[in-house]
Amino acid sequence: DAMVIQNPRYQVTQFGKPVTLSCSQTLNHNVMYWYQQKSSQAPKLLFHYYDKDFNNEADTPDNFQSRRPNTSFCFLDIRSPGLGDAAMYLCATSRPLGRTYNEQFFGPGTRLTVL
């Protein structure tokens, strides 16, 4: 009965080799988020979708892209991973209540290693 699923759980890639992380949800939530979390740091929001509307954070590098082909799926593409991109990538969903943003449900994360 997993609600937010991320695949793969662990991803190893080489420096500069593109990688795609996936997230799917069974909650039918409007909003999907991608966060990057490094050791002992807070999750850092990269971008989020409100339905089909894409919202990029100002400090998210161009190296990071996202796609949301439908309500259930969202992808994070890292075009040319660098060593500094090694981190846990967390997907989350939320269902706004009116104009108030409600709690977020997180997937288990994908731990990315860059060699």
Added chain:
Amino acid sequence: RKEVEQDPGPFNVPEGATVAFNCTYSNSASQSFFWYRQDCRKEPKLLMSVYSSGNEDGRFTAQLNRASQYISLLIRDSKLSDSATYLCVVNADTNAGKSTFGDGTTLTVKP
């Protein structure tokens, strides 16, 4: 100044102790507030939403002070299983959909 600031910690307490965490936020337009718990190498999970009137869930009590722009989390009768990082999360309606996380406070409960 960070948008959301938490007690730096770490907090090391014995079992049975009462411990309190504070969190301040800078955006006065913030609308909703949460405490999440994150275990080592796991995803954050919602612990409590924080309401203006304050709320309690068993050993956990959360309070919000809008005038002073801070929220707090009180844990009574600490258990070993409470050891985790506690994240303060603030949502500002004016930043549609964006949640701002504090850096987290790490709690270790020792026997």
